[in-house]
Amino acid sequence: MEMKSYKPHLEFPSTSEAVLKRILSDSTVEGIILINNEGQPQYTSLDNNITFSIASKLFSFTNIARSTIRDIDPTDNLLTLRLRTREKEIMVVAPEDGVYAIAIQKIQSKIPIKQNSDNEDNDD
Template sequence: MIQSSQQQSKRTRSYVEEVYRLIEQKPDIVDIIILNKRGNPVKSTMEQPSAIEFSGLYGILKDKVQSGLQKIDPDDELLMLRVRTKANEVLITPDEKITVMVVQNAKDRIQL
């Protein structure tokens, strides 16, 4: 039983590292936070206190969004949350293992 748990932990760590590496390569990334199932930051470009604060605020926002979605359609689920300001864009993507939060520069890439 302990060995199975350790193998699962190694798979999850490698999954986190791979996701982090792929995101880090994208242009205009400012910050990355990866949360475990419990909502705790496990890897981040932010200082630990900031990552904890940011993930806590995300938890509140996610609960409110899910509550609203349930009222609209009880069978629907949150796949991605995108919040954009003039300067930044925050993309939040939960899955069954981790939640990925990315802050990026909100540049318009459309050239007219």
């Protein structure tokens, strides 16, 4: 899998690069995106168009989630955000300052998601 970098001068410590390669070696991982604290992609293993779309949407969503948490408790902070659909899981590691890491993974097990019917919500 070819790795792409948006800023050739951006260098990771060898341990960070090894971690990225190890994560990407998992067959369920579809890609990783690293973005700076301004929402600009710094590194991706995905197509450029997909990267920019995902990065901009998740950066905005993560900041809204962080703001909501701080509205509830000003001393707290968002550290990670996990989104799951029927087929994929997206994990965002969102430090207050620094590089955001976004990992996209296929879900292996097809555990059915229970959906409530209209009658289950009523306790009468």
